[in-house]
Amino acid sequence: MNNRVVLELAGHTVNVSLARVLVAAFIAPLDPDITELTDIKTAVSEAVTNAIIHGYGEDARKTVRMTLTLNDRTLTVEVTDNGIGISDIPTAREPLFTTLSDMERSGLGFTVMESFMDTVDVISTPGMGTTVTLTKSIHEATEA
Amino acid sequence: MLHQEIRKKVLILSPSAEIDAHSTERLRSTIDHAFEKSPCTHMVFDFANVGFMDSSGIGLLIGRYKQAEKRGGSVALVNLSAEMKRLYTLSGLAKIIATFPTMDEALAHVKGGAQ
Numbered sequence: 600m601n602n603r604v605v606l607e608l609a610g611h612t613v614n615v616s617l618a619r620v621l622v623a624a625f626i627a628p629l630d631p632d633i634t635e636l637t638d639i640k641t642a643v644s645e646a647v648t649n650a651i652i653h654g655y656g657e658d659a660r661k662t663v664r665m666t667l668t669l670n671d672r673t674l675t676v677e678v679t680d681n682g683i684g685i686s687d688i689p690t691a692r693e694p695l696f697t698t699l700s701d702m703e704r705s706g707l708g709f710t711v712m713e714s715f716m717d718t719v720d721v722i723s724t725p726g727m728g729t730t731v732t733l734t735k736s737i738h739e740a741t742e743a
Numbered sequence: 744m745l746h747q748e749i750r751k752k753v754l755i756l757s758p759s760a761e762i763d764a765h766s767t768e769r770l771r772s773t774i775d776h777a778f779e780k781s782p783c784t785h786m787v788f789d790f791a792n793v794g795f796m797d798s799s800g801i802g803l804l805i806g807r808y809k810q811a812e813k814r815g816g817s818v819a820l821v822n823l824s825a826e827m828k829r830l831y832t833l834s835g836l837a838k839i840i841a842t843f844p845t846m847d848e849a850l851a852h853v854k855g856g857a858q
Binding site: 612613615616619633634637640641644645648651652703704705707708710711714 | 761763764765767768771795797798799801802803805806825826829830833834
C-alpha cells in the first residue's frame with residue numbers, strides 16, 4: 600500500500616502526542632505488532648520533540664512539518680524545522696549529548712531513533728533548520 | 744495525572760499519563776514539591792498506568808534520582824511494560840535505578856539501601 604500525509608504543527612510540546620497519534624493511525628492498516636508500533640511512536644516523539652525544543656526553543660509561532668510516506672510496507676517519517684540547525688551533527692548524535700542539561704534532557708533522542716528505526720538521516724544547516732528522516736519496514740503479521 | 748502516597752516513609756508516585764516532553768514539565772514540579780514537603784528519602788515510581796514514555800521520561804527519572812540522592816535516598820521502578828523496559832535498558836538507567844515486578848520488592852530494595 601502507498602500513502603502520504605503531511606502535518607504542520609505549532610512549535611509547542613503539547614503537539615508531540617498528536618504526532619504520535621497520527622503516525623500510529625497512519626500505519627494501523629499494516630497491522631504492526633506492539634513492539635514496532637512503540638518503536639515508531641517513540642522515534643517520532645523524539646524527532647518532533649527535538650524540532651520543537653532544540654530547533655525552535657519552544658516557540659509556538661514556528662511550524663514543524665511532518666511528512667509520513669508509506670511505500671508498500673516501508674514507512675518514511677520526515678520531520679523538518681526551520682530553526683537554529685545543528686552545527687556538529689556527529690556530536691549531536693552521540694549518546695547522552697545534550698545542549699539542554701539544565702532542562703533535564705537526557706541526550707538520548709538520536710540514540711533512541713537509531714535503535715528503534717532502520718535508518719536515521721539528518722540534514723541540517725545552522726541558522727536554517729534541520730530535517731530528520733526516519734525509515735522502518737513493518738513486518739507482515741504471521742498467523743498464530 | 745499523578746497519584747502520590749507515602750508508605751513506610753517512601754514516596755510512591757503513580758503517573759497516569761503518556762510521559763513525554765510536555766507532560767514531564769508538570770510531573771517534575773509536582774513530584775519535586777511533594778518530595779520537598781515529605782519526610783521521605785526514597786521514591787518508587789509505579790508505571791502500571793503509563794501507556795507511553797520517551798526519553799523525556801528518562802531525563803525525569805535521572806533528575807528525581809539526583810533529588811533522592813541529595814537526601815541519601817534512592818529510586819526504584821515497578822510495573823514497567825516490556826516496551827518501556829527496552830527504552831530503560833537502552834538508556835543505561837539500570838545502573839542507578841533498579842526495576843522490580845512488585846511494589847513490595849521495590850519497597851524492600853529502597854528501604855534496604857541496596858543499589
